Amino acid sequence: MKNVIEVKHLSKSYKSHKAVDDLSFEVKEGEILGLLGPNGSGKTTTMNCILALLKYNEGEIKIFGKEMSPSAYDIKSKIGVVFQDVAVFDELTVYGNIDYFCGLYIQDKTVRAEYVEDALKLVGLTENKNQYPKQLSGGLLRRLNIACGIAHKPKLIFLDEPTVAVDPQSRNNILEGIKKLRDGGATIIYTTHYMEEVEILCDRVIILDKGKIIASGTNDELKALAKIEEKVTIEVSELSPSQLSGFESIKNVSEVSYDNGVMKVVFNKGKNNLADMVDYLKDNKIQYSKIFAERPTLNDVFLELTGKELRD
Amino acid sequence: MTVSKAFWKIVLKNISTIIMYTVILVSFGTVSAQSSTTTVEFEAVEPSIVVFNHDGEEGITKNLIEYLDKNAEIKTGFSDDDKLKDALFYEEVVLVVDIPENYSKDYLAGKNPEILTRSSAGYRAELAKVMLRRYLSVAQSYSTLGLDASETTEKINAALESSAKVEVLSKVDSSKYAKASAYFSFANYAILACVITIICLIMSSFNRMEIRKRNLVSSVAISKMNRILLRNSCLYAFGVWLMYMIFGYFMAGGDILFSNYGILFAVNSFIFCIVATTIAYLISQLVQGRNAVNGIMNVVALGSSFLCGSFVPLEFLPESVKFIAHALPSFYYIDSNYKIQALEGFSLDEIAPVLINMGIMLGFAILFVILANIIAKKKQRVA
Numbered sequence: 206m207k208n209v210i211e212v213k214h215l216s217k218s219y220k221s222h223k224a225v226d227d228l229s230f231e232v233k234e235g236e237i238l239g240l241l242g243p244n245g246s247g248k249t250t251t252m253n254c255i256l257a258l259l260k261y262n263e264g265e266i267k268i269f270g271k272e273m274s275p276s277a278y279d280i281k282s283k284i285g286v287v288f289q290d291v292a293v294f295d296e297l298t299v300y301g302n303i304d305y306f307c308g309l310y311i312q313d314k315t316v317r318a319e320y321v322e323d324a325l326k327l328v329g330l331t332e333n334k335n336q337y338p339k340q341l342s343g344g345l346l347r348r349l350n351i352a353c354g355i356a357h358k359p360k361l362i363f364l365d366e367p368t369v370a371v372d373p374q375s376r377n378n379i380l381e382g383i384k385k386l387r388d389g390g391a392t393i394i395y396t397t398h399y400m401e402e403v404e405i406l407c408d409r410v411i412i413l414d415k416g417k418i419i420a421s422g423t424n425d426e427l428k429a430l431a432k433i434e435e436k437v438t439i440e441v442s443e444l445s446p447s448q449l450s451g452f453e454s455i456k457n458v459s460e461v462s463y464d465n466g467v468m469k470v471v472f473n474k475g476k477n478n479l480a481d482m483v484d485y486l487k488d489n490k491i492q493y494s495k496i497f498a499e500r501p502t503l504n505d506v507f508l509e510l511t512g513k514e515l516r517d
Numbered sequence: 518m519t520v521s522k523a524f525w526k527i528v529l530k531n532i533s534t535i536i537m538y539t540v541i542l543v544s545f546g547t548v549s550a551q552s553s554t555t556t557v558e559f560e561a562v563e564p565s566i567v568v569f570n571h572d573g574e575e576g577i578t579k580n581l582i583e584y585l586d587k588n589a590e591i592k593t594g595f596s597d598d599d600k601l602k603d604a605l606f607y608e609e610v611v612l613v614v615d616i617p618e619n620y621s622k623d624y625l626a627g628k629n630p631e632i633l634t635r636s637s638a639g640y641r642a643e644l645a646k647v648m649l650r651r652y653l654s655v656a657q658s659y660s661t662l663g664l665d666a667s668e669t670t671e672k673i674n675a676a677l678e679s680s681a682k683v684e685v686l687s688k689v690d691s692s693k694y695a696k697a698s699a700y701f702s703f704a705n706y707a708i709l710a711c712v713i714t715i716i717c718l719i720m721s722s723f724n725r726m727e728i729r730k731r732n733l734v735s736s737v738a739i740s741k742m743n744r745i746l747l748r749n750s751c752l753y754a755f756g757v758w759l760m761y762m763i764f765g766y767f768m769a770g771g772d773i774l775f776s777n778y779g780i781l782f783a784v785n786s787f788i789f790c791i792v793a794t795t796i797a798y799l800i801s802q803l804v805q806g807r808n809a810v811n812g813i814m815n816v817v818a819l820g821s822s823f824l825c826g827s828f829v830p831l832e833f834l835p836e837s838v839k840f841i842a843h844a845l846p847s848f849y850y851i852d853s854n855y856k857i858q859a860l861e862g863f864s865l866d867e868i869a870p871v872l873i874n875m876g877i878m879l880g881f882a883i884l885f886v887i888l889a890n891i892i893a894k895k896k897q898r899v900a
Contacts (some may be wrong), residue, residue, distance in 0.1 A: 256734050275733075282736035292727030296530040297523065308519030309735035353731070 206233040209361055209392045210255065215264035217254055224250040226416040232394060237387050239407030240396040241503065247416035248396040249289065252363055256286060282310055285359030289366045291350045293338050299349055300334040303356045310357035324356035327382050344375025351379060355386060362386060362393045368402060380406060400503040412507060419510050431501040431509055432473055437482055439468045440495040448489055455481050520742055524749040527719045534714050542707035543764055564645035565590045566612040567601065576621030576666040580673060581652060588648050605637040612636045612645035627661050694778050697769035698858035701782050702851045704761050705827040709818035711757050712793040713800060716750045717810040720801030750794055758790040781857045781871060788878050789850040795885035802892040821847040831855060846881040849874040
């Protein structure tokens with residue numbers, strides 16, 4: 206697959222603060238690339254540099270094989286952007302807003318009307334099309350924000366934290382909509398600090414911290430970077446101190462905690478961890494009600510790499 | 518097309534604001550039209566006076582009474598002094614002339630006898646006093662010539678009959694144009710309010726950081742978008758001007774608006790609309806948001822209207838206020854309206870003061886555009 210975006214040695218500083226530090230990556234055609242990182246990690250700055258909204262100090266940015274610049278209107282015509290802050294006109298209706306932003310790209314009225322209807326359907330706002338933004342809930346407003354950014358059916362879409370402060374129903378609707386866009390052939394750059402969304406949506410992930418790439422790859426590749434293999438949770442009503450200390454003797458166990466009848470055991474890389482755990486419970490006649498194991502998350506990877514939580 | 522469509526949709530969304538300021542202007546125009554029905558007809562006024570003659574009906578006394586009777590209305594029946602005081606208070610009588618005993622005899626003897634008077638307040642009393650003084654000063658000049666009574670009265674009458682010939686040089690009924698002047702002067706407020714509010718609200722919508730970013734990443738060049746916005750802003754201001762001209766036609770009268778005076782009023786207000794548009798353009802670079810726009814609009818529109826004589830005629834404003842007003846374009850617009858109203862002809866010399874004011878207004882417009890562009894460029898650099 207060919208590269209849609211190529212970023213080489215991108216650096217951007219605000220006075221002495223380096224917001225983006227020697228970033229290099231590429232985005233393949235048709236993939237969803239997640240830019241994951243805590244607030245202030247440089248995700249939005251990187252996106253703004255790529256979109257030529259910000260001047261950068263060093264580096265090279267190519268989109269569709271051409272150098273990106275503020276006057277590269279042929280490139281811009283193939284791009285759609287959904288910014289973190291809702292960018293709509295309060296004086297225009299839902300339909301009017303989508304029609305305006307779509308009209309900046311599509312001149313043909315008939316085609317545009319079709320595209321606007323498609324966008325309304327995609328984000329589930331058909332019934333609200335005659336309402337004004339102030340009449341919409343926060344979630345619906347976010348959906349309108351997305352519709353305004355993607356109505357012209359762009360080949361490359363930038364989504365900057367589109368699900369911040371939305372209700373679960375709207376979030377599911379938005380994520381479903383993004384999947385449909387990818388299925389329609391669009392390449393998507395998705396910035397977020399919600400690891401769950403990245404795990405659901407993204408084909409590839411770049412983890413940023415302090416303006417630098419600290420890891421990149423597919424979900425599985427990133428999780429493979431974690432030292433831990435799995436986290437086992439067991440609901441145990443009674444546990445003696447000797448039984449508790451006995452857990453640490455199980456092979457590959459790295460961490461044991463017990464609180465309010467819930468026991469958590471973290472295993473390092475190794476085989477048959479869960480089976481060994483069950484054997485220990487049986488051998489020591491420890492009664493338990495529930496037991497389940499979890500794979501490490503991207504948050505665990507981030508925690509191991511940076512020593513802090515993603516949402517810090 | 519898309520940008521223009523959005524522009525006019527936002528204008529329509531704010532139509533209530535336009536209607537509100539137009540209603541204010543039309544209401545003022547109606548009130549002004551009703552209160553400006555002045556006339557240029559003149560009528561001689563005969564003040565009411567009372568004469569107490571203690572001298573008799575002969576000689577110079579007889580002649581004085583005949584003169585007073587000719588120029589004033591002599592009332593009788595005021596023997597009661599209290600009744601006379603009431604009549605003076607209520608201005609039923611404005612002057613009481615008390616001719617002393619032996620007045621005529623003492624006059625001919627060159628003794629310069631004194632006539633006592635009492636008067637009410639007001640201009641009619643002053644008029645009566647002037648009339649009496651005129652007789653007495655003429656009579657005094659003949660008192661020392663040693664003439665007899667008939668010769669003296671003859672000479673006094675001859676002198677009093679000669680009067681200065683007054684020629685009315687101006688036949689312009691300026692009150693006819695006062696309505697138009699008042700309407701267009703008040704339009705200063707309505708034009709500023711309508712143009713600044715709407716254009717600033719639209720520009721602040723388009724200049725909102727989030728919208729601006731979305732426009733910047735689109736395939737339409739931002740310079741082209743700005744040109745479209747500016748063109749539509751000018752078109753809107755032209756629409757406001759045209760609407761106020763149509764209302765002006767009904768308020769001030771079509772015969773005035775289709776005269777040379779009307780053309781000058783129209784050109785003056787059109788130039789002021791251009792200035793108002795540039796003020797709006799400058800303000801939109803400085804502030805954003807409905808509340809901020811309304812606040813600034815009130816300061817600019819109300820402030821300049823008060824200072825420059827839109828609500829109160831310029832001649833009633835203190836000199837210090839007029840001095841400050843010179844720094845505002847509204848002053849030159851309103852001053853031009855007064856100057857147009859008072860024009861006697863339309864030669865270049867006569868309309869030069871109006872043209873100078875228009876030039877100053879256009880100078881302000883250029884200054885505001887330069888300032889707005891400097892601010893806009895500074896903002897771009899910050900981004």
